């Protein structure tokens with residue numbers, strides 16, 4: 001019992017000694033080094049030799065083009081494998097949102113500061129006012145990734161999961177108040193794949209979720225209130241170029257331009273013929289404009305057909321009226337009782353011959 | 356529900372248990388209770404926590420508790436139930452809705468708060484508990500008589516009892532990685548936290564940092580730092596983006612929790628009232644003097 005009393009007494013004394021601690025405000029532990037803001041060791045009032053303020057917005061100063069393709073984050077041997085961070089892809093995506101500034105928050109217009117210049121690589125450290133490098137990076141990544149991916153799973157980045165693809169629409173159908181054609185079909189896929197437009201060419205100030213979040217699919221579509229997004233390329237087009245009474249299907253070269261692609265031209269990259277960047281202009285449909293002197297060099301065998309002796313010396317247009325080489329040739333100009341493809345002026349060869 | 360019953364049972368059995376064994380133990384007086392001005396603490400920023408539960412894994416690994424592989428902690432279905440720290444897990448992370456953004460729920464790590472004026476220390480009749488200079492509230496297994504008084508007294512419902520070893524009673528809770536820290540290492544959970552939602556540092560410095568953050572980012576944080584004043588201040592302090600009550604933090608006064616219980620306890624022994632009756636009264640009193648959120652489940 002004596003022991004117990006002594007114990008309780010000692011507790012009471014100890015408790016009294018503790019008192020109610022009021023936390024005294026302390027000066028910040030970190031000291032800013034002069035060199036952080038001044039380029040000289042002895043700045044004066046007249047010549048302060050200041051660097052550009054690191055807290056300025058870097059937007060427009062640096063571009064995604066400067067970004068390294070990829071950087072490795074983390075060290076091997078930890079609980080998780082290091083992450084190969086696709087820096088350039090992220091930089092390009094950031095051009096649709098807040099730019100480099102989204103991550104490089106205190107970066108200056110000049111030299112790009114490494115994250116580790118401010119965020120310590122040591123977790124055990126004296127100045128714990130700002131997160132260490134690992135903390136800062138995870139917060140940056142997770143803040144965006146959780147927003148559209150709805151997960152904070154470590155293996156989203158640590159692991160060999162396939163990269164998330166943007167949810168891109170094949171086409172977007174707009175309903176407008178234009179009386180002569182209230183339907184506008186925007187062929188999204190074509191604009192990306194055929195016309196080579198970059199996402200950031202049209203999409204600005206958008207969230208990651210608008211392209212990556214299945215729940216928000218469609219929210220990334222640009223509003224059609226004004227014509228700005230389209231008029232950069234379509235300024236000189238008739239209204240009917242986009243406004244129609246019905247929903248259009250994917251781009252058809254023959255339907256839209258009157259020049260049908262045959263099996264050779266269908267395989268060619270658009271840029272092979274349309275050399276203007278950004279916008280494709282109408283080009284001369286005369287074969288000579290792209291294939292000078294082709295008549296002399298051309299062997300009909302290339303298209304899988306060899307002429308017999310009676311036809312071998314004929315002019316192309318004798319059968320292919322108006323040089324419309326994509327349409328079936330006619331026989332009726334010379335023959336009343338012959339027609340193509342039932343009757344042939346020679347024999348098929350190659351793949352065509354085997355059929 | 357069975358587990359709640361267990362706690363109920365425990366409360367009543369305290370009466371008998373403590374009465375039988377508690378008073379006959381050879382207790383060593385003089386636990387090393389220190390409230391050092393340089394004591395360490397942890398700032399838990401619940402707005403930075405991503406709910407990865409790596410801390411749970413690290414804590415178990417560091418304390419040789421059985422655990423599934425780290426990869427299994429990605430299973431988010433555990434969040435469907437509210438959990439409390441227990442003898443199998445000294446720390447747990449719970450999830451709460453974020454009214455500002457349903458896609459970014461808040462996750463809150465729970466463990467012993469390492470109170471500046473710990474109720475567990477005050478009520479432990481054999482002096483098994485102590486607050487160390489480094490800020491950790493630890494207990495001495497050899498002294499513990501298994502009375503479970505600390506379990507009832509703790510305003511955060513932290514100490515757990517190892518039921519498997521009933522013959523050699525043992526209380527378990529987060530020990531602030533006292534052993535690791537003596538060896539110069541960080542607490543295991545702090546070291547592993549990917550987002551550094553757990554910042555380890557001098558407690559007073561952390562309070563300053565936390566206050567500063569709420570001032571600089573008023574859109575991110577609600578006012579106030581939980582644990583700055585609650586029950587006389589805690590070593591682990593919290594920042595939150597919604598009212599702390601929405602994250603099931605108990606509403607507690609600024610007076611150290613042992614206040615009421617301690618004086619009664621001293622009274623018991625001063626007049627040597629048969630402890631059985633008063634013990635029951637005391638347990639009941641402490642139970643009702645706490646303000647617990649509804650729907651708490653212990654597992």
Ligand code: SF4
Pocket residue numbers: 466467468469470473474475476492508509510511512513514528
């Ligand atoms: S939280 Fe509970 S167990 Fe931890 S120090 Fe405070 S009173 Fe003791």
Ligand code: SF4
Pocket residue numbers: 413414415417445446466528529530531532542543544545
């Ligand atoms: S400080 Fe140590 S014992 Fe406490 S929760 Fe963290 S890892 Fe577990």
Ligand code: SF4
Pocket residue numbers: 403404405406407408409410411448462464547548549550551552553
């Ligand atoms: S390790 Fe950190 S981020 Fe992950 S659940 Fe624990 S406290 Fe939250």
